[in-house]
Amino acid sequence: MRRTYSHYGVVIGVLLGIVVGLQYSVVLGVIAGIAISAAGVFIISAIEKVIEKGIDAGVDVAGRKISEAMDRRKQNKSAQQSFCAKCGSAVEKTLSFCEKCGAKVNE
Ligand SMILES: [Zn+2]
Numbered sequence: 001m002r003r004t005y006s007h008y009g010v011v012i013g014v015l016l017g018i019v020v021g022l023q024y025s026v027v028l029g030v031i032a033g034i035a036i037s038a039a040g041v042f043i044i045s046a047i048e049k050v051i052e053k054g055i056d057a058g059v060d061v062a063g064r065k066i067s068e069a070m071d072r073r074k075q076n077k078s079a080q081q082s083f084c085a086k087c088g089s090a091v092e093k094t095l096s097f098c099e100k101c102g103a104k105v106n107e
Contacts, residue, residue, distance in 0.1 A: 004048060009040020 017033020081090045086103035097104050 004045065006041045006045040006048065009042070009044045010037045012040045013037025 013033050013036035016036050017029045019029075020032040021029020080093050082093055082105060083089065084091050084098035084101060084103055084105055087098060087101040089098060089100045091098050091105050095105070
């Protein structure tokens with residue numbers, strides 16, 4: 001079972017019901033307590049649903065952004081590489097010679 005805070009609605013309702021009961025009348029307090037409890041549970045579970053959806057959407061967006069960034073990094077890496085004509089190993093475009101065999105590249 002997932003964690004929920006909707007029972008706090010009942011706690012708030014009972015507390016406010018007691019306050020109303022002390023201030024006005026017990027009957028009014030009981031009615032207020034039940035009404036606030038019901039409203040509280042409803043509102044809190046509604047908020048939780050929204051938050052849950054928000055988190056799911058956020059995770060989706062974050063996952064997409066991360067994979068996009070990784071794709072871009074891969075593309076950048078391959079764009080920065082060329083291959084040595086002599087030995088065929090990958091050489092960074094910033095280098096003017098092959099690290100493996102020392103042949104000149106990118107000339
Ligand atoms: Zn080479």
